[in-house]
Amino acid sequence: MGEEKKRQGSIQRKTKETDIKLMLAIDGSGLTDINCGVPFLNHMLTLFGVHGFFDLTVKATGDTDVDDHHTVEDIGICLGQAFASALGDKGGIARYGLCYLPMDETLVRVVVDVSNRPYVHYKAAVPDQKLGTFDTALALEFIRAFAQHAGVTLHVDLIHGVNSHHIIEAVFKGLARAMRQATAKLDGLSGTLSSKGVL
Secondary structure, eight states: OOOOOOOEEEEEEEOSSEEEEEEEESSSOSOEEEEOSOHHHHHHHHHHHHHHTOEEEEEEEEOTTTOSHHHHHHHHHHHHHHHHHHHTTOTTBOOEEEEEEEETTEEEEEEEEOSSOOEEEEEOOOSOSEETTEETTHHHHHHHHHHHHHTOEEEEEEEEOOOHHHHHHHHHHHHHHHHHHHTSBOTTOOSOSSTTSOO
16 A cells, blocks of 8 residues: 655745745644744744644745835745645545634634635734734735635634734634644545535
């Protein structure tokens, strides 16, 4: 019997604005090595790997002297592409994932459908424009880029919360747990979980 194919994605993306190398192993143990030049995003990607049990390596440089926008968005693109590559035709996976993620006073709900139909509903406003040097509006830009390139329908709702750091961290942890659930292999399912037979 042949060895089962590992679900991994390796993405290299170089533009005039960013240079990114990203490696993802879906069936990992949460090992991370993140250095993207945006300290807050380093933190978010580390906890994404840890709480999703994904092995994740990101090495990136970008025009952060302008601002962090291009780096954050392009890493979202690369992470989405890595998931799409690792999942292939999406056969055998649960497809749907749901996580209610509490963090102190904050509660966030993240729901995903690995459907090959990108869509984002995002209602997780934060009270602060900046966390350190990080522009908090970039959290949504990351989520949009990720969903578009991973091919997922993604709903994020802040149920309650007031601390900006807690809110964004809960979004990333909730996304990790929802993606872990959605990409889990279902016993007895060989093809795609769709009445159409294809996603």
